[in-house]
Amino acid sequence: MNYNDFVKQVPRTMRGPLSENLIDIILEGDESLAIPPSLAKTILHYWQRDQLDSEAGLTNLLKATFEAEPEKTLKVIDTFDLKELRVALQPA
Amino acid sequence: MRSFGIEFVPMELFWKTTYYCMQAEKLGYDSVWITDHFNNRNVYVSLAFIANYTDRIKMGPGVTNPYLIHPVYTAQSVASLNEVAPGRVICGIGAGDRTTLEMLGRKMESPLRAMRESVELIRAQIAREKSGYEGQMFSTSAGARFNFKTKGEVPIYIGAQGPKMLGLAGEVGDGALINASHPRDIERAVSLIEAGADKAGRSMEDVDVAAYTSFSVADDRKSAKKSVVPVVAYIVTRSGRTSRNATGGRPSAPSTAT
Numbered sequence: 001m002n003y004n005d006f007v008k009q010v011p012r013t014m015r016g017p018l019s020e021n022l023i024d025i026i027l028e029g030d031e032s033l034a035i036p037p038s039l040a041k042t043i044l045h046y047w048q049r050d051q052l053d054s055e056a057g058l059t060n061l062l063k064a065t066f067e068a069e070p071e072k073t074l075k076v077i078d079t080f081d082l083k084e085l086r087v088a089l090q091p092a
Numbered sequence: 093m094r095s096f097g098i099e100f101v102p103m104e105l106f107w108k109t110t111y112y113c114m115q116a117e118k119l120g121y122d123s124v125w126i127t128d129h130f131n132n133r134n135v136y137v138s139l140a141f142i143a144n145y146t147d148r149i150k151m152g153p154g155v156t157n158p159y160l161i162h163p164v165y166t167a168q169s170v171a172s173l174n175e176v177a178p179g180r181v182i183c184g185i186g187a188g189d190r191t192t193l194e195m196l197g198r199k200m201e202s203p204l205r206a207m208r209e210s211v212e213l214i215r216a217q218i219a220r221e222k223s224g225y226e227g228q229m230f231s232t233s234a235g236a237r238f239n240f241k242t243k244g245e246v247p248i249y250i251g252a253q254g255p256k257m258l259g260l261a262g263e264v265g266d267g268a269l270i271n272a273s274h275p276r277d278i279e280r281a282v283s284l285i286e287a288g289a290d291k292a293g294r295s296m297e298d299v300d301v302a303a304y305t306s307f308s309v310a311d312d313r314k315s316a317k318k319s320v321v322p323v324v325a326y327i328v329t330r331s332g333r334t335s336r337n338a339t340g341g342r343p344s345a346p347s348t349a350t
Contacts, residue, residue: 023111032105040107044145047114 003066004059006085014080015053021076022065023052034068097123097302099154102133106141109133113142117149125154125184128161129192136169143177150180154304155251155269157188159198163210163230167217171242179244184269185210186251191329204256205229211248211264218242249302255284262288267300273324278303 010018026032026043043064046057065073066089077086098116102109113124124142128135135153142151151173156166166185174181187203209227216225217232220242224234249267252258261268262285270281282301289299306323310316 027108027111032108035107037107040105044107044110044114047111048145 003063004055006088007055007059007062009084009088010058010080010082014082015055015058018076018080018082019052019058019061021079022058022061022073023047025065025069025072025076026061029069029072031068035064039064039067095122097121097125097150099125099127099304101127101129102135102138106133106138109138110141110145113149113151114145117146121149123150123152123182125152125182128153128156130160130196136173139173140176143173143180146177146180148180150182151177152182152246152249153184155184155186155249157186157193158206158210158230159188159193159200160196163213164217164232164236166210167214168238170214170246171218171238171240174242174244174246181246182249182267183214183246184249184251185214186269186271187257202229204260207250207257207260208264211250214248215245218246247300249300251304252281252285258284259288259291261285262290262294262296262299263292265299267302269302269304271304273303273305273307278305 007015026035039060042060043052043057046052046054046060051057052061062073065076070089074086074089077089098121100109100112109126116124126135126138126142135156139151139153152170153166158166163185166183170181170183185207187200187207190200193200205227206229209225209230213225213227213230213232217237220237222235222237224236225232247266249269250257250261250265251269251271252261253271258268258270258281268281268285270278270285272278272281285299285301286296289296306320308316308320310319
């Protein structure tokens with residue numbers, strides 16, 4: 001799955017709030033072990049630079065949340081009414 | 093100058109604790125303390141990670157103890173951390189709590205002596221003194237020093253609750269971590285630290301005094317109190333009789349904010 005292509009569909013104005021919602025999912029979630037340490041470190045890298053709402057930051061964040069908490073991730077995407085992204089991420 | 097620090101318990105995955113510390117730095121906190129308990133994730137692994145992802149905030153164990161971790165290893169750990177985060181490392185050390193020590197078959201023997209010697213030995217070791225250290229509880233032979241160069245000092249904060257330990261913090265500590273929350277307890281503790289500093293010919297400007305309080309933030313007062321109850325209960329059960337007497341046998345009310 002190419003998360004970067006999905007993130008490109010997210011309007012720039014939505015990227016900040018979306019990243020905040022996604023980070024809450026992985027901080028509060030119980031499935032954090034599903035996130036590989038290398039991916040977690042990449043997220044910390046972007047967070048340190050305040051770039052979690054950048055295309056690359058959001059791509060990694062989306063990958064992490066979808067791997068750890070797919071249902072919650074889809075729920076957040078619904079909240080933002082990102083229909084195309086929802087369809088693309090929806091399990092077959 | 094007044095500053096603010098925050099303690100984190102490394103109960104969660106390394107990157108979550110790191111994230112919280114990064115958040116603390118971004119919010120303007122001056123220091124983060126990571127607890128040192130055998131049943132949580134390792135304090136120095138956590139701190140090394142935090143050091144990598146922060147730039148300004150000070151950090152250190154809050155607090156380690158000399159019964160489970162030999163002071164020379166504490167010195168080695170904070171000196172190594174100081175290479176990763178130069179000038180940002182602080183070291184909190186206390187006598188530990190009896191319950192945890194007993195779980196590992198250790199006794200809290202001569203805590204005042206142990207703490208005094210620990211502070212002296214950590215300082216001597218970081219300074220790479222050649223002569224060795226001869227104490228009653230800890231000793232090192234001449235030449236037992238690090239093979240790596242150390243740079244700068246690491247301020248040592250003594251975690252204290254009882255009157256004698258608070259006095260010792262004033263005597264020998266670079267700082268004191270007062271393990272209390274009630275303003276009355278803090279006032280009493282500060283006067284004991286001051287008396288200790290006087291005894292050693294020091295002034296209170298030589299001792300950075302920190303109130304290591306339980307602080308709970310929630311939308312309403314009831315929720316704030318509820319979430320801090322386990323922490324206060326833990327502190328009270330491991331505190332000495334003197335501390336409990338000072339509050340009439342009742343736990344000090346935690347600070348809460350809504």
